[in-house]
Amino acid sequence: MSTETDVEKITLRIAQIMIDELKLEDVTPETFDPEIDLIDEVGIDSMDLATVALVLRDEYAIRIDEDDYPKLKNIRLLSEYIDNKLKNRS
């Protein structure tokens, strides 16, 4: 069973991956607001999200379906999505 700490860890890890893959500046995993709208406010699009999804696939051995991209509007939703997938697997 996952805990709040698990989700927090995933959140920080996703933030780090986004910063690395999308070359985001002036932000660290700790300062990356998990509620910020990735599409409207960060300017991420479907290709960026697919790139991040591939790195997350490597890291957590889970698949993020293309149809689910529109639901994953911020890092909190993304980390909960991954956490759910991990829980369902175990």
Add this chain to the structure above:
Amino acid sequence: MDALKGKQTDTTAPDKEWKFSEILADHKTRDRWEKVRQYFFLRESTYDMSNRCNIKCEGCYYFEGDKQFARENKDPEAWRELMRAEKERGITYVVLAGAEPSMAPELCEVCYQEMPLGAIASNGLKFIPESIQYKIHISAWGNDETSFKIRNAKNMLGRQIENYKGDPRAVFVYTFTRDNIDQVFEVAAKIAEHGCQLTFNMFSAPVGYDGSLRHTADSLDKTRKAMIDLLLKYPRNVLFSYYNAVAHTHRSGLHDLYACSYPRMNPSTDIGLGRSFRQYRTDLSWNREVACCVPDTDCVDCRHYASGSAVVTARLFRHAGDPDTFKAWLDYVDTYLAIWVMGYDKGDNLCSHLVAPPGHEVF
């Protein structure tokens, strides 16, 4: 030819579940990935520039449906305002199309001043000023005899080449119909002889079209072979890849293979083309219900090069399942960028055989 038989997965480990990092361990693959991903910022919309054309072609998309009846807005300042508003909402790339943009060069000029990346779809008969540094896609529909028959234009290829030889903006786009497949060889030879570049399009029937240009299973097979033959014969002139040939000559159209993401077929407005793409008419209005790269095409029959450039490219995730499929996708994206973006040079194709679209057979 073995290459035309195709294969679906890497034969060294067909059942392996590949990590993306393992796929990128090959340095050629990684280099190409790093090259193409720099262009993921491109966000397109398309614009009809004029309702005039200097020829009338059978099966022309512009003169299907009611967009041809839109009033022409000829005010350059209205277009400038539109381009600025487009930039504001995140558009970074424009495609200037119907009916014939060279009839409105002053409007194309304004678009270029405001939006430096783009392409113009033209019949190539009227030269577009060099100050407009967009890619120019020049349509070819067969040899001169066929052009005269279905476009009512004499010596068409010679006039197109005379206008655009040596022009780095120009890419000739040969549209394969059911009737002109054999003619591509003489057209390609002439284009290559003059050092011009060539890519391929597929006739895709407009809604309700029942004429003789619509493709059949046989014509799709024959077209695929012609595409590959010419890719091998003129590798410096032909901008194409094996995977382009697969995607555009498959028995299934692009929507069935990749799930088209243009608004007309995609109700989601959350992300990607469904969110940002618009197709403007000459009166600067747009309608989400009909918005796609070539409106009034029968979606089931759609194999347009313009559609594939967006729709295949958008399906990154599903192509990253094994090294072969990912290389095929990279070739496709590399080709698309070379056709559409000024200054982008196509690399050698990474994949030299047919690879099936994910979840489908190769034919």
